[in-house]
Amino acid sequence: MDANHPASLAEQVARPPFSASADWIGLAAILAAAIIGYLLFPNNLALLTRVIGIVMLVLSIDLVTGFCGVATLGHAALFGAGAYAAGIAAAHFGITDPIAMIAAGAAGGAVAGLISGLVVLLGHGLGQLVLSIAIVNLFHEAANKAASWTGGSDGLTDIAPSPLFGVFAFDLWGRTAYGLGIALLVIVFFLLQRLSRSPFGMLCRGIRQDPIRVAAMGASVRKTLLKMYIISGVVAGVGGGLNAISTQVVGLDSLSFTLSAQALVMLVLGGTGSLYGAIIGTFVVMLFEDFVSAANPFHWLTIMGALLVGVVLFAPRGIFGTAAQLFDQWRRR
Amino acid sequence: MQSVLSIAVDALAYGMVLFVISIGLSMTMGLMRVVNLAHGAFAMVGGYLASYAVRDLGLGYVAGVVLAVAGTVVIAAPIERLLYRRIYNKPELIQVLMTIGITFCVIGIANYLFGPTLKTIPLPEMLSGPVDLGFRSIAAHKLFAILCGLAVAAALWYLVERTPFGVKLRASVDNAPMAAALGVRTKSVYAASFAIAVGLAAFGGIVGAELLPIEPYYALRYMVTFLVVVSVGGAGSIGGALLACLVLGAVDTTGRYLVPEYGEFFFYLAVIVIVCAFPRGLLGKA
Numbered sequence: 001m002d003a004n005h006p007a008s009l010a011e012q013v014a015r016p017p018f019s020a021s022a023d024w025i026g027l028a029a030i031l032a033a034a035i036i037g038y039l040l041f042p043n044n045l046a047l048l049t050r051v052i053g054i055v056m057l058v059l060s061i062d063l064v065t066g067f068c069g070v071a072t073l074g075h076a077a078l079f080g081a082g083a084y085a086a087g088i089a090a091a092h093f094g095i096t097d098p099i100a101m102i103a104a105g106a107a108g109g110a111v112a113g114l115i116s117g118l119v120v121l122l123g124h125g126l127g128q129l130v131l132s133i134a135i136v137n138l139f140h141e142a143a144n145k146a147a148s149w150t151g152g153s154d155g156l157t158d159i160a161p162s163p164l165f166g167v168f169a170f171d172l173w174g175r176t177a178y179g180l181g182i183a184l185l186v187i188v189f190f191l192l193q194r195l196s197r198s199p200f201g202m203l204c205r206g207i208r209q210d211p212i213r214v215a216a217m218g219a220s221v222r223k224t225l226l227k228m229y230i231i232s233g234v235v236a237g238v239g240g241g242l243n244a245i246s247t248q249v250v251g252l253d254s255l256s257f258t259l260s261a262q263a264l265v266m267l268v269l270g271g272t273g274s275l276y277g278a279i280i281g282t283f284v285v286m287l288f289e290d291f292v293s294a295a296n297p298f299h300w301l302t303i304m305g306a307l308l309v310g311v312v313l314f315a316p317r318g319i320f321g322t323a324a325q326l327f328d329q330w331r332r333r
Numbered sequence: 334m335q336s337v338l339s340i341a342v343d344a345l346a347y348g349m350v351l352f353v354i355s356i357g358l359s360m361t362m363g364l365m366r367v368v369n370l371a372h373g374a375f376a377m378v379g380g381y382l383a384s385y386a387v388r389d390l391g392l393g394y395v396a397g398v399v400l401a402v403a404g405t406v407v408i409a410a411p412i413e414r415l416l417y418r419r420i421y422n423k424p425e426l427i428q429v430l431m432t433i434g435i436t437f438c439v440i441g442i443a444n445y446l447f448g449p450t451l452k453t454i455p456l457p458e459m460l461s462g463p464v465d466l467g468f469r470s471i472a473a474h475k476l477f478a479i480l481c482g483l484a485v486a487a488a489l490w491y492l493v494e495r496t497p498f499g500v501k502l503r504a505s506v507d508n509a510p511m512a513a514a515l516g517v518r519t520k521s522v523y524a525a526s527f528a529i530a531v532g533l534a535a536f537g538g539i540v541g542a543e544l545l546p547i548e549p550y551y552a553l554r555y556m557v558t559f560l561v562v563v564s565v566g567g568a569g570s571i572g573g574a575l576l577a578c579l580v581l582g583a584v585d586t587t588g589r590y591l592v593p594e595y596g597e598f599f600f601y602l603a604v605i606v607i608v609c610a611f612p613r614g615l616l617g618k619a
Contacts, residue, residue, distance in 0.1 A: 071426045119605060125425060126368055127608050130564040133557050134601040134608070141598035257557060261433060268430050302445070305437025312431040313419065 023193050026276060027186060034182040045174040049246040051286045052181035053079075056188060056239025057259075058267045058278040060109075060232040063192070065264070066272035067201065068228055069208035072120060073260050074132030075236065077139045080255030081112030082237025087156045087250040088149060096162040098170075098180060102241040109237015110230050112139070117229030121222060133257055140255045155251040159244055170245070177246035184242060188235055192275055195231070204228055265304070269311055271318025280320050338469060340590050346475035348582025349482025350544050354537030354555075355562040356489060356574050357530030363569015364506050364526050365421050370432040372534055373556045374439040379405045379535025380547035381443060384452040394457040398539055405535035406528050413527045421523070436552045444549040452547045454539060474543050481540050482578075485533065489571055492529075502526060506569055565607050567614020576615050580607075 037048050057079040064070045085108025089095040095104065116135045123131045143150045150156050163169040168176045195201050203224055206214045211221045244250050253259060262285075270281020285304075293300040315322045358372040382401035386392045392400065416435065420428050460477050463470040493499040504512040505519050513519045538547070545555055566577030581600065588599040607615065 122609050126564045127612055130561055131608055134604045138601045141596045145595055301437045302441025305434040308430055308434030312427055
């Protein structure tokens, strides 16, 4: 690409910003950040683990919104389904092995992804947004009603995961949960990188840019999007399961419109369409929130709102997208 | 029979309040194609201003309402000029984020200025008691809300269908570049419609304050409801919005009376069914 002839926005966004060899650098960066986090906040590992859970949710939104261009305000349905599936497996069926609980979470997320995908993909534009909101609220009300299974508005308790591999117990400090979270994040990130470079990932990017053309080429847009929704459900479900294990309680707020909207905001602040953007956005927003809302939750809302408006106006590609662009320009000199 | 009647009256009042607030959103969405999630925030601002004017300044109800509606429009005008005009032709995701950002700011500022407590708007004597309709009596403010909804629907219908401004408005909705080429100042039409929409939102927020109480999270709590009404009714259609409000108001109120433990389950189920069956809304244009 000639520097004097900048590509169209769509091309630039669709082009992966770094080469495949940089993937390993990315994984190394995550591990390094994990160790730094452990050393810097040894007393705050529970918060960091929660952030990792939300990162999974934001990554899963990135899969459908950033890659496929489906706008959704109801993705917490997938996250909450995973959390409840893991929690119910532990509390009602005695499946307390953490790996099995994560698997239950992934399965729950996949089913929720299938259901949401089937409904949300029926609509277009505003209708699609409203359907996604309706889905998450429907899940919320259903979980509230099925109190004997979910604990209703009191939340689901009695989740006592057994030691990881029978060796590492979940201690009060949250070290085991943090380690599990980091391991899951690295695995998920690695697989998603593969996915985004695969022909399937390219097809999804193609659908985002021009669904009619993709359909004309002979690919089924609806089937592809539905598959991506299920994959997205697995990722969100793993995040939800992780959250259920680390906090040992699942509340109705994990199925809320508010969480969906917050996660979308994190994604956009970080930058859509790139996996790094999702991670950076979540960490920046959640750590910042923890810091500011300790002082006053409403100041936090004002700042967050102003930040959103600013990003939309001046840096529509988010933190990571803008940084990658600046880096790109610097390298071309 | 009594309970059927009281459900009907409540559903009608709730539906009409929804209509007064949402019709402005429907107009702006049909005209400028902006998914404006901050619409509820303007309704909330109207409620706060009215509460301040009537309760704290001691103005009369009518004067307070007029001042609050005007004040909300004055607050919203620069926001339209500076922020909304930049997102008129952008993708939905951008519009959603920008307007969520504005909503967050309004919530934060409202809480800072007015505090986190519920604000009431004292009703004049005429509206605070029950009204005897002969066969039964209903709360006067509900009757007032119903009448306001009908008046707004009629006035808007007249404005859009029978006035020169309405002609320009419809021309801009159907084909903005062509309307501009024929000499319609589309930007002024946009600004004027936005002002009307915000004014109606504020008015609805005030009239409906008894049913949808004014507090800082108002903007977030009912944001979805207003959006749902517009998408069910079809953006830009007055009749569609009215029908959607009546149907959704009926479903929601009936559900709350008969099966309260299900919460809003049936409301959202109805939304999914209607949006899937009528992708362009009940009376939306193809």
